[in-house]
Amino acid sequence: MKICIISFDYWNYDCHIVSKLREHAVEASHINMGAYKYRNFRERAFNACSKLLRGKNIKHVKRQEYVLESLAGLGHQDQILILNPHTLDRQTILAIKKFTNRLITYLYDNLDRFPVEGKLNLFDKIYSFEDRDVAAHGFEKITNYNYLNECPEPSQGATSDLFYITSYDRRRNKIVRKLAGRLASLDLKSKMVVVGKQIWKEKLRSMLFRPQHSCIELKNKPVYIDTVLEEYKNSKVIVDLMREGQEGLSFRIFEAMALEKKIITDNPRIKDYDFYDPQNILCINNDLSEIDNTFFETPYRPLADKIYKKYTLDYWVSQVFNLSNQQAKIALSTVH
Incomplete structure (x- = not known):
């Protein structure tokens, strides 16, 4: 074929x-x-x-x-x-x-x-x-x-509480600033990176109004995926904020699944999925009042094997390309 x-x-x-x-x-x-x-x-x-x-x-x-x-x-x-x-x-x-x-x-x-x-x-x-x-x-x-090989959290030795990377977006940047303040009040170690050609607007805003929190980095050049994945491995929690009008799940959700990382997200539709577990996934509202130290202190709860396999790339290609039942079985059996 x-x-x-x-x-x-x-x-x-x-x-x-x-x-x-x-x-x-x-x-x-x-x-x-x-x-x-x-x-x-x-x-x-x-x-x-x-x-x-x-x-x-x-x-x-x-x-x-x-x-x-x-x-x-x-x-x-x-x-x-x-x-x-x-x-x-x-x-x-x-x-x-x-x-x-x-x-x-x-x-x-x-x-x-x-x-x-x-x-x-x-x-x-x-x-x-x-x-x-x-x-x-x-x-x-x-x-x-989920395109990554499974990498259980204990093998990673995370030293940071939270990491987030996003492209420049006015709505998300506003949440990032608010989130940085909330995390600082809880004495949590975090790093958030905003990337894009229009990042000068955010730098100008911080110069004219209020300086950025020290945990926020502004970059005008791309950050490569290998670097991002290393940051994920070094963190207990990953943040996922939606684009305006978006409800579908980003790749970040599935990267977190492979790396056994907790997720903080503003996408309420994530509660409709069979992998949703409030111990692993925290849905936030505008005031961020849901965020507390408890979420960072409790361990990640591994997914059932049947649910995990459902979101692997093996399963995805078998569905999209109508691979034979035999190929699909082989695909699922190769996931560890």
Whole structure:
């Protein structure tokens, strides 16, 4: 079986799907649009002028040409999965469809953030992590996945109480500042990192109004996932704050599951999932009054094996790609 993944792999998650498929003897390929680079300075300068004068991003066009050229080299695929199709034009998706018997997509952002309704009729199957979109459009519900190997908490030797990393977002930044004050009042050791090109706005705010808490770090350059995972391992609790309008579960929830870390979140829908345990997951309101030392002092309660396996990448690929029952059994048996 030949399967191709097409995505803009911002956080280096999608490559794990390819690796897992290869473990199941699938001839899997990954076309990462983020890998496209300008050929030279002249091309970069031309695109800058095009965006400024014509409002047209030539790099967006070149990335789609790169996808089709790569597919032409790979040949016909039994299945193609496009992750978040907002990165592709309708005509490009139509061209991609000619290369496969089954074209599917997974929406791990909600349609309010990336409206792609005009392209969805091109797909044979649509998966979504967002309950409201599933209910409104008849998509098939599937969560994000746990791509990590299980790493029990006692083996990690955590020395920090809490860690959080987020991209710049006005709503979440406001909660981060409030959370920092609450944690300081409880004498808890924490570290929170805010990353993004617009981080200068947060730095300006702290200069004009009130300095940031010492536990908050502002960075304008990306923090790589390996560094993030080491911070998670060094902490007892991980924070997960939603984007506005989001209800689906982020990858952070599943990373915490593999690392046996507790979660503090403002997503009340997490209580609807079978892995929810109030000893492991604390849902907060705007005033953060739910946060106290007790949550940090009680140990993580490991999940039942049956529940844990349900959210692994092994199970995810067997569901999304309709792998045979035999392959699915093999997949589940390899999870330790």
